[in-house]
Amino acid sequence: MRTHTLSVLKALSLALFVLLGAGSVSAQTARLTEDERNTIEVFRRASRSIVHIEVRAAMESSFEKHVMEGGTGSGFVLDTEGRILTAFHVIEDKNQIDVILSGGRRLAARLVGTAPRLDIALLQVDAAKEELFPLPLGDSQELEVGQKVIAIGNPMGLHNTLTVGVVSALRRSLEGTPVELQDALIQTDAAINPGSSGGPLLNSAGEVVGINTANVPKAQNVGFAIPIHFARRVVPDLIEMGHPYRPQLGFSGSEITPSIAKLFGLPLESGFLVEEVLPNSPAAYAGLRAGERIVVLSDKPYVLGGDIITAINGEPFTAPSQIAHVLLDSRPGLDLRFTVFREGRTVEVVIPLAKMHMQF
Structure with missing residues (x-):
């Protein structure tokens, strides 16, 4: 009892x-x-999609194998086929890439394609679908300053580290970045440290809105991410061709500012001054005209007298990066329509886009 x-x-x-x-x-x-x-909740859902990337540069011969240098970064699962998105600078100049899944399994990764000027790389691993948890992609073009964002990555090798912040600014540029990323970067105060590069920047719905890429070493809470809509545009090309579609138009020039216009007596205070058109190029066949008068200022030559581009596909010209961004949206068979100012009148120059031919 x-x-x-x-x-x-x-x-x-x-x-x-x-x-x-x-x-x-x-x-x-x-x-x-x-x-x-x-x-x-966002972390619980997204953390299983984050991968740790370890890279090495190794030199091999018939007699020995020597590892020159290594590094770490982050990435995230894009689909159940085993594709992984990361930042190009994480794997740049490396010939051995390992991906560590959230469950701890280490896998050798293959390089599918790269877009160096966008700092985007696409990897692939052989893993069961049950081990892969793709992250949904959001719309970075709908971001607002002040919106909450969440960064997850592996700073200093610390797997699945979460930081929270807001969108501090949009359409930022960093010194030395390619023209494709000028006036394009997302600035955030969510901490992005060495090893975080390649990880996702998420919105409150757990959707990827950016790929974490850089911080400012001498500043606090100033990080940057590549808008995910850039990745949306180039990933199909990376899968198909290994590189983005970027046709060579065959012209170059300089941005016109009010001070440049005043200095040289140009007829417009803004636009893109066409200074060179390559022979037998799409721009040459379309009738775009370069200047002939060369004036050197501070070791920089300006070629005056050519067409001034004032609009692209009906949108007023704002910066050279605009041309690069338009090309990201372009495909063979489409036309680029340039509104140009020439000898006191406005004319339209149409450049048909052809299939891209790689030049090495």
């Missing part, structure tokens, strides 16, 4: 402990703010 009573008391104590524990967890959850619950 006594034994039975003790058993009943133990069972009641255990049940009470469970109830108290559940109540404690419930109370803790209740104390969380709506924003905290959102952050926790």
Whole structure:
């Protein structure tokens, strides 16, 4: 009888402990703010999609193998075929790439394609679909300054580190970045440190809106990400061709500013001054005209007298990066329509886009 009573008391104590524990967890959850619950939920869903990338540059011969240097970065699962998105600079100049999945399994990765001027690289691993958890891609063109964003990556090799911040600014440029990324980067105060590059920048819905790419070493809380819509545009090309479609138009020039226009007596205070048109190029066949008068200023030659581009596909010209961004959206068979100012009148120059021919 006594034994039975003790058993009943133990069972009641255990049940009470469970109830108290559940109540404690419930109370803790209740104390969380709506924003905290959102952050926790986004991390729970997204963390299994984040991969740790280890890279090495190795030199091999018939007699030995020597590892020159290594590095780490981040990436995320793009689809159940095993494709992984990361930043190009993470794998640049490396010939051995390992991907560590969220479950801890290490896999050798193949390089599918690269877009160096966009700092985007696409990898592939052989893994079961059950091990792969693709992240949904959002719309970076709909971002607003002040919007909450979440960065997940492997800074300093610390797997699945989460930082939270906001979109600090849009259409930023960094010194030395290619023209394709000028007036394009997402600035955030979510911490992005060495090793975070290639990881996703997520919105509150858990969608990827950017690929983390850089921070400013001498500043705090100033990080940058590549808009995910750039990746949306080039990934099909990377899968098909290994590189983005970027036709050579065959012309070059300089941006016109009010000070340049005043200095040289140009007829417009803004636009793109066409200074060179290559022979037998699409621009030459379309009738785009370069100048002939060469004036040197601070070791930079300006070729004056050529066409001034004032609009591209009906959109007023704003910066040289605009041409690069239009080309990202282009495909063979489409036309680029340039509105140009020539000898006191406005004319339209149409350049048909042909299949891209690689030049090495």
